[in-house]
Amino acid sequence: MVLGADSAESTGCALTGRDAAMDGALTALYEGAGRKPGGRGSGGRSAGLGASAPSVARWLGDIRTYFPSSVVQIMQRDAIDRLGLSALLLEPEMLEAVEADVHLVGTLLSLNKVMPETTKETARAVVRKVVEKLESRLTTRTRAALTGALDRSVKVSRPRHHDIDWNRTIRANLKNYLTLPGKDGEDGAGTVVPERLIGYGRAAQSVKKDVILCIDQSGSMAASVVYASVFGAVLASMRTLRTRLVVFDTAVVDLTDQLDDPVDVLFGTQLGGGTDINRALAYCQSRITRPADTVVVLISDLYEGGIRNEMLKRVAAMKASGVQFVTLLALSDEGAPAYDRDHAAALAALGAPAFACTPDLFPEVMAAAIEKRPLPVPDREASA
Structure with a gap:
């Protein structure tokens, strides 16, 4: 008032x-x-x-x-x-x-094409301030969740000494706890006999999963584009992941080579315009070389301007080949936006439920996809 x-x-x-x-x-x-x-x-x-x-x-x-x-x-x-x-x-x-906040960044990105040169450096400084705050908030949790999921996805029963996971090895061998005899008949120190060693071997140092982030850059997805760019940079910094970031409207742009700096990624986007999800998924599908070890994350409100049936066929084909396919209606703090419910229902019928995801939930969603376990779909979105 x-x-x-x-x-x-x-x-x-x-x-x-x-x-x-x-x-x-x-x-x-x-x-x-x-x-x-x-x-x-x-x-x-x-x-x-x-x-x-x-x-x-x-x-x-x-x-x-x-x-x-x-x-x-x-x-x-x-x-x-x-x-x-x-x-x-x-x-x-x-x-x-x-x-500066996420929504202001979205506004600045929508003005990027008409922004005069005298303003661009100031705008980049504003965007960088927001990005750095998001990175400090999200990086540690994301790396911890995904590192654990990746480690659990590759188990080695006879690891080399320097590859032994001692914490898990001790827990697995607690039943073999022995008390050693001490002086004068008293009990001495205890020890765990590691009959079973747990580790990750050389696989821990190799690329375990491929992740493709496919981001709708239509105007309504501004906050999602900002968060996805930050997460893309975090994922790209993990050596055991091979991360690709693709943005699309009616055209498709691969920004993977800019992932070391999410500010560059953001200024490489072009908010607004139409939407051709089918064309974007066709590009992503062409870049998949290890289907069983690939996670594709489509972030879109699903208002498709391309060929609907072809889009659904591509999703079905990717899932049939072993790809883990995740559909996020939004990656933001605001919850689910307006979205195409028919397309969401069709994707759910293919085993790819569409739901909105907060930035804090995203690491858990990715960890579940990597481990090929059920996604933590919010109850209110489960039937989307």
Whole structure:
């Protein structure tokens, strides 16, 4: 609720100090909605953020002063959606004033083609700040989950000494615990006799699985593109995985050679446009050399503009060859977006249930796919 001059007139109480400043920041945004920035509302009252970068930059500074970061991000998003401020993000001073988050990165990527050279370096710095935060949040958990899954997928019963997994070997041989005799007839130290050694041998140092991330870069998938690019870089850093990242709309672009820097990946995308899932899957299918050791992750809202039946046939063929196929309607914190329910149901019938996935759940989903066990599908999405 916005308490402004109208409320003051009706209640006889006017806001002052910090409360008045907070009210002014809210009024500028929410009473300015529905008209051009700098316009006038009904009754002649002036509201809105103005059409100049300095006035918006001041407003951004105000909301960062008066509201917590999570609220600031929502207000920034509303300002872009309600007041059409995307164009102002092309000015470096504006970018330096914003609170960077995943949604802002998505907006910047959608403006990439029209962004002037004077703004691009600032935009990359903003994107890198968000990417680094995501990497620090997600990398350790992802590497731990996938390393465990990969280790469990390759077992060696007679490993070399330097390849022995001592923690698992000790647990497996606890029944062979012996107490050694000590001095003067007292019990001495105990020991575990390792009758069964557990390790991973040379396979631990070789590529165990191939992962192909196939990402829909239509405008509605902006947050998913950001998260998938970060995860792609994390997966690519693991020597026991061979990771390929493919983005698509009506065209298909392989960004695998840029995976060492997710910022380069993001600026290599082109948000918006149509969708040809069949064409993208045809490309991914052509790159599969070890079906039984390959995981394909399709991230898309499934609004197919290509040939539907061919798309489903490709998924069925990949699964029949031994590929683990995962369909994510979104990879974001927002839950399931609008999506094509008929295509989701058809994929589920092929044994590839489509569901939304949060970034925190993604490592568990990948670990399950690598181990070829049931995916942790959220209950509400299980019948999608």
